Amino acid sequence: MTATALNKEPILRVEGLVKHFPLTRGIVFKKQVGAVRAVDGVDFDLYPGETLGLVGESGCGKSTTARLLLRLEQATGGHAYYKGQDIFQMNKRELRELRRNIQIVFQDPYASLNPRMTVGDIISEPWEIHRGVVPKGQRDAKVQELLEVVGLHPDHKNRYPHQFSGGQRQRVGVARALALNPEIILLDEPVSALDVSVQAQVVNLLERLQNEFSLSFIFIAHDLSVVRHISDRVAVMYLGKIVEMGTHADVYERPSHPYTQALLSAVPVPDPTKRGRGARIVLTGDVPSPANPPSGCRFRTRCWKAQDICAEEVPALIDRGQGHPSACHFAEVKEVVA
Amino acid sequence: MALKEVPARPAEASAREPHRGRLLEVENLTVEFRTPYGVVNAVNGISYTLDAGETLAILGESGSGKSVSAQAVMGLIESPPGFITQGAIRFRGVDLLTIEESERRSVRGQKIAMIFQDALTSLNPVFSVGYQIAEMFMVHRDMPKRDAKKKAVELMERVGIPSAAERVNDYPHQFSGGMRQRVMIAMALSLDPDILIADEPTTALDVTVQAQIMELLDALQSETGMGLILITHDLGVVADVADRVIVMYAGKIVETGSVYDVYANPAHPYAEGLMQSIPRLDQKGVELNPIKGSPPNLMRIPSGCPFHPRCPYRQDVCVTDEPPLYEVSADRRSACHFWQDVLAGKARRA
Numbered sequence: 001m002t003a004t005a006l007n008k009e010p011i012l013r014v015e016g017l018v019k020h021f022p023l024t025r026g027i028v029f030k031k032q033v034g035a036v037r038a039v040d041g042v043d044f045d046l047y048p049g050e051t052l053g054l055v056g057e058s059g060c061g062k063s064t065t066a067r068l069l070l071r072l073e074q075a076t077g078g079h080a081y082y083k084g085q086d087i088f089q090m091n092k093r094e095l096r097e098l099r100r101n102i103q104i105v106f107q108d109p110y111a112s113l114n115p116r117m118t119v120g121d122i123i124s125e126p127w128e129i130h131r132g133v134v135p136k137g138q139r140d141a142k143v144q145e146l147l148e149v150v151g152l153h154p155d156h157k158n159r160y161p162h163q164f165s166g167g168q169r170q171r172v173g174v175a176r177a178l179a180l181n182p183e184i185i186l187l188d189e190p191v192s193a194l195d196v197s198v199q200a201q202v203v204n205l206l207e208r209l210q211n212e213f214s215l216s217f218i219f220i221a222h223d224l225s226v227v228r229h230i231s232d233r234v235a236v237m238y239l240g241k242i243v244e245m246g247t248h249a250d251v252y253e254r255p256s257h258p259y260t261q262a263l264l265s266a267v268p269v270p271d272p273t274k275r276g277r278g279a280r281i282v283l284t285g286d287v288p289s290p291a292n293p294p295s296g297c298r299f300r301t302r303c304w305k306a307q308d309i310c311a312e313e314v315p316a317l318i319d320r321g322q323g324h325p326s327a328c329h330f331a332e333v334k335e336v337v338a
Numbered sequence: 339m340a341l342k343e344v345p346a347r348p349a350e351a352s353a354r355e356p357h358r359g360r361l362l363e364v365e366n367l368t369v370e371f372r373t374p375y376g377v378v379n380a381v382n383g384i385s386y387t388l389d390a391g392e393t394l395a396i397l398g399e400s401g402s403g404k405s406v407s408a409q410a411v412m413g414l415i416e417s418p419p420g421f422i423t424q425g426a427i428r429f430r431g432v433d434l435l436t437i438e439e440s441e442r443r444s445v446r447g448q449k450i451a452m453i454f455q456d457a458l459t460s461l462n463p464v465f466s467v468g469y470q471i472a473e474m475f476m477v478h479r480d481m482p483k484r485d486a487k488k489k490a491v492e493l494m495e496r497v498g499i500p501s502a503a504e505r506v507n508d509y510p511h512q513f514s515g516g517m518r519q520r521v522m523i524a525m526a527l528s529l530d531p532d533i534l535i536a537d538e539p540t541t542a543l544d545v546t547v548q549a550q551i552m553e554l555l556d557a558l559q560s561e562t563g564m565g566l567i568l569i570t571h572d573l574g575v576v577a578d579v580a581d582r583v584i585v586m587y588a589g590k591i592v593e594t595g596s597v598y599d600v601y602a603n604p605a606h607p608y609a610e611g612l613m614q615s616i617p618r619l620d621q622k623g624v625e626l627n628p629i630k631g632s633p634p635n636l637m638r639i640p641s642g643c644p645f646h647p648r649c650p651y652r653q654d655v656c657v658t659d660e661p662p663l664y665e666v667s668a669d670r671r672s673a674c675h676f677w678q679d680v681l682a683g684k685a686r687r688a
Binding site: 165167198266271 | 500516517544546547548550552553571573574576577578580597598601611612613615616618619620625626627628629632633
């Protein structure tokens with residue numbers, strides 16, 4: 001899971017992805033009065049066997065992006081190609097096949113498992129929908145095997161979710177995602193709800209499974225430290241747009257977008273001797289509403305580099321000499337993490 | 339910065355004499371919750387002190403007892419089901435557990451204030467934030483409404499809420515998460531408390547906003563000289579602001595010391611495990627070394643040392659004998675029979 005195989009074809013290609021949630025007024029005669037621009041033109045590729053980290057603060061559109069890829073939400077615009085096939089044009093049968101190959105693990109292991117089903121039923125339920133993946137006679141054995149793969153005891157298949165701790169539940173969620181031998185797993189904040197001492201167990205498990213089953217991950221998180229640990233490439237999102245993208249070394253060691261720099265410098269490093277290291281960039285103000293984003297560059301209202309051009313022209317996500325794409329008119333590498 | 343003197347009654351003053359600068363002394367505090375399913379031993383005999391101007395971090399995972407111990411200090415434990423079965427909580431020498439509720443009320447909110455993780459549920463949705471801040475002055479200081487409102491605007495400015503005068507009549511839902519937390523801080527600071535307890539103040543906030551709030555708390559502390567108790571599970575936040583740290587596990591203090599010592603070289607296996615299991619922003623490619631297993635059920639805390647089922651240093655004695663808080667150095671304690679081995683890093687990843 002180290003170097004990205006750039007010569008390979010991407011397994012997933014996203015182009016100009018847009019999702020606007022309509023804002024309506026009125027009950028009987030609804031009329032649209034605006035739109036929340038949750039995702040507003042996102043492009044990225046995912047290559048086989050790699051982990052793409054998607055980071056950003058709440059409301060930046062990272063989870064919506066994942067839901068669009070599975071068509072859990074209908075995209076307003078743009079394209080997403082799975083092995084060259086447009087996901088948004090797929091018919092019912094093709095979509096079912098897609099959802100076999102792309103699985104998702106959710107943040108909250110308490111809410112995403114049905115409390116009335118045993119763990120064995122939860123893991124084998126996908127086989128009821130995708131018949132033929134595992135024949136009925138082998139399902140029991142396969143459930144036990146999957147439980148072992150994710151580090152749980154095979155005998156636990158008759159237990160209910162409430163009998164497990166948070167970390168164990170998240171392992172069940174991962175086992176369910178693996179049940180259909182997917183190629184891509186979308187991990188939507190998979191460790192955010194877990195205790196610190198348990199997070200590392202799940203992160204290590206995910207890394208091991210990726211090697212074992214040659215999976216591609218999209219790892220969505222707001223925790224920049226976890227993303228740095230697990231990702232090969234990282235995309236930083238702000239208000240529905242990717243502002244910077246590159247290898248983890250590009251983004252973490254040579255950040256060139258002011259937002260990335262601010263985000264990185266805001267993360268407290270668990271080392272008191274580094275207290276007050278460098279100048280922490282503390283942003284003023286809050287993230288603007290995605291229903292009414294600023295003109296031009298969306299970050300300009302909080303940016304210390306903002307000039308007139310930032311209000312007029314949307315900066316493209318291109319390389320301006322810093323070695324990787326950055327959506328800033330004044331992109332400039334600045335080291336912020338020691 | 340000099341400690342802001344609180345006008346005290348003569349009787350209190352004499353009791354305070356030996357506690358120059360010492361604001362709080364918690365001794366052998368034990369809290370249990372009696373539920374229909376059994377007794378939950380949330381806090382099991384913890385002792386600590388807090389001096390003026392000091393930042394004490396209480397670090398622990400969910401269920402470690404860090405929040406319950408703070409609620410006990412504030413007098414917010416609902417009883418039943420919660421019972422403080424042992425211990426003393428001395429504020430400037432006066433044991434808060436033995437005084438009358440009316441006296442207690444004069445301490446709570448006035449001398450010891452608290453802010454919570456979730457500012458939205460802590461604020462009343464049907465009153466404007468200005469009113470809720472002003473209420474502090476009207477109730478505790480008998481201030482007329484107009485003056486109280488004026489004070490509220492001042493406070494909102496002080497905690498960095500832009501255009502405070504216009505927003506004073508806005509309701510909590512009209513503010514962002516970070517601004518709501520600032521409103522909470524304004525309310526907490528309104529009566530110039532000696533101690534501020536911040537229970538996961540930034541956990542619900544985005545990282546850039548977290549940085550703003552921590553900076554604000556830091557600035558306000560050095561301005562007022564209050565003591566700050568910061569309750570969190572975030573090792574990064576602790577490293578950033580704390581002077582001393584208490585690491586809690588299963589309702590007990592397992593290690594305490596200066597934040598520099600504990601982070602540089604932990605003396606308890608749990609503290610060591612925590613440090614090794616978190617991914618760090620300034621490191622890449624270092625394999626995470628997680629702690630095995632999961633935190634214990636507080637109805638069935640393991641015998642001996644509560645950490646023994648997960649501990650790489652475990653020996654037979656750990657299962658039978660509960661370790662006391664051994665003195666590692668003058669200001670440092672560790673509740674591990676083998677703290678010397680832990681300090682030497684015998685089971686630590688190379």
